[in-house]
Amino acid sequence: MKSKIVLPIAKSFAKRFEPINFTKIEEILPSYIDKNYSKHSIINNKIISLQSLNINSGKEEYLKYFNNCWLLTEVLFSSLKYKESFYQTPYHSLRHPLIFYYGHVASFYVNKMLLAGLIDKGINKEFENIFETGVDEMTWDVNTQDNKINWPTLQEVFTYREEAYNLVTDIINKNEQLFTTKISDETPLDKTPLWSLLMSFEHERIHLETSSVLIREMQIEYVRNPKYFTEPTHHQKESQFPRVEIDYPENELLSIESKVVHIGKKDITTYGWDNEYGLDTRKVSDFDVSQYLISNGEFFEFVKDDGYYIDKYWCGNGLSWRKFRNTYHPTFWVANGPKDSNLFKLRSCFDIIDMQWNYPVIVNHYEAKAFCRYKSELDAKNYRLPFEAEHRALQDFETDPINSQFHNNFNFNLQNLSENAVNINKHTENNLHDLHGNVWQWLEDDFHPLKGFKIHSYYKDFSTPCFDGKHKMIAGSSFFSTGNLASADSRYHFRPHFFQHSGFRIVNDKQNYIKNNIQIEFETINQATGVKYIIFKENNELKVLEKESFDARFWQ
Numbered sequence: 001m002k003s004k005i006v007l008p009i010a011k012s013f014a015k016r017f018e019p020i021n022f023t024k025i026e027e028i029l030p031s032y033i034d035k036n037y038s039k040h041s042i043i044n045n046k047i048i049s050l051q052s053l054n055i056n057s058g059k060e061e062y063l064k065y066f067n068n069c070w071l072l073t074e075v076l077f078s079s080l081k082y083k084e085s086f087y088q089t090p091y092h093s094l095r096h097p098l099i100f101y102y103g104h105v106a107s108f109y110v111n112k113m114l115l116a117g118l119i120d121k122g123i124n125k126e127f128e129n130i131f132e133t134g135v136d137e138m139t140w141d142v143n144t145q146d147n148k149i150n151w152p153t154l155q156e157v158f159t160y161r162e163e164a165y166n167l168v169t170d171i172i173n174k175n176e177q178l179f180t181t182k183i184s185d186e187t188p189l190d191k192t193p194l195w196s197l198l199m200s201f202e203h204e205r206i207h208l209e210t211s212s213v214l215i216r217e218m219q220i221e222y223v224r225n226p227k228y229f230t231e232p233t234h235h236q237k238e239s240q241f242p243r244v245e246i247d248y249p250e251n252e253l254l255s256i257e258s259k260v261v262h263i264g265k266k267d268i269t270t271y272g273w274d275n276e277y278g279l280d281t282r283k284v285s286d287f288d289v290s291q292y293l294i295s296n297g298e299f300f301e302f303v304k305d306d307g308y309y310i311d312k313y314w315c316g317n318g319l320s321w322r323k324f325r326n327t328y329h330p331t332f333w334v335a336n337g338p339k340d341s342n343l344f345k346l347r348s349c350f351d352i353i354d355m356q357w358n359y360p361v362i363v364n365h366y367e368a369k370a371f372c373r374y375k376s377e378l379d380a381k382n383y384r385l386p387f388e389a390e391h392r393a394l395q396d397f398e399t400d401p402i403n404s405q406f407h408n409n410f411n412f413n414l415q416n417l418s419e420n421a422v423n424i425n426k427h428t429e430n431n432l433h434d435l436h437g438n439v440w441q442w443l444e445d446d447f448h449p450l451k452g453f454k455i456h457s458y459y460k461d462f463s464t465p466c467f468d469g470k471h472k473m474i475a476g477s478s479f480f481s482t483g484n485l486a487s488a489d490s491r492y493h494f495r496p497h498f499f500q501h502s503g504f505r506i507v508n509d510k511q512n513y514i515k516n517n518i519q520i521e522f523e524t525i526n527q528a529t530g531v532k533y534i535i536f537k538e539n540n541e542l543k544v545l546e547k548e549s550f551d552a553r554f555w556q
């Protein structure tokens, strides 16, 4: 009789890496997985992401959560159609091929348990070395030398993952004392060995999302729908050119009153990365913000008006990136006609679908800023992205959405395997949508520490290398964010040329704001010439610069 659940490794391996159809989720899961715990992650033949782990819960909850992390990775990687899919270097060469991440998330557990003293030797020194460090290239044209790395075979990594899984399970099972000392809200960053496991769980969830982006960037021929996530329904059928209020909603500006916000992790029941701890109190002045994220339809105006080709909309590095990539549309729009015909389909994670004009556009930071400049000119306003403090001012949640019972209104935690329309996730009475979830939102801020920031000794370079003025913050989480990523306290960042499931909303800047540590007094426009000027304070002197020169000087 054909075995459906318990497969010997070789058979399981063969089934997983050949382009065949599966009928049950259990068939793609490796045979070593403990079904006592994996059953909590599977409902109606679909995988779900469990609610965030309470850090002071017991062994059973840790095992459920660990299995959930592991299974999510397995299901995601089952979307790689061929063995070769694992070894494809991304088109931008900014990250390793997915074989690295398949091994990396497993070796991370081993390396962190070594550091925490939970084990005294690893599984395979060579692998723990090869799989230790990811990439975050500083420029867009650096090849990661991946073609010189002799990656292990898929069978070798599969075997390594089995050993790592068994090791973690053993450590959790055999160390009752790990769960007897509670992690205090005052000492979350102290060296409790349990923290190394929590760190590894959430690290795996980070790579779950970044790997989903790499898969979305992969040629569609190498990918298949993994089936066992909750699939989205896309409502829009092919429409060549978007019509406002028919294909996408008009996006109004709403006024937000001045307020004081406190930034710093408040939820003491869940894991946080080092940069979330500390406390900053910031005063936010009145500002106007778009009620929706910028939709594909709204962004189409910029594309149609040749925004990608008009240099003045791009900052110095952004212009260099745009020219280097020679791109003329957002990365997940798929040309559906000759160049410049402006006909597009949409690349979702695992498919190419009709364009959904009412979905949030997914862009990098440079493209978001270029759109702000284009639209500022069009509307005679002064648009920019929100600052972190403004984003926090918008989020007035009593409970962190990830801990809330009312998840329906948030598109996150893998409840839907795609971004969805910008006007359906309503979060405030005054009609603000997508304050959290759907897609990440680019911010103006460079990534920075909060007051009281401390490095965690288990991961000393998680944040500090990125406090370099070259990483831009993102906020709000995406449909693929789970665990810590989906928390309102999370603080993440990317280089401005990187893509994530990330879009943006716009703020109309009022007077007296600070840009790149420069106090802007006001902006004015010469009505006769249309030239904009910025009056700003530097070394206690008022200075005037044409806005274009100011931007060129400070937005490098």
Ligand SMILES: [Fe+2]
Residues within 6 Å of the ligand: 104, 134, 203, 207
């Ligand atoms: Fe990593």
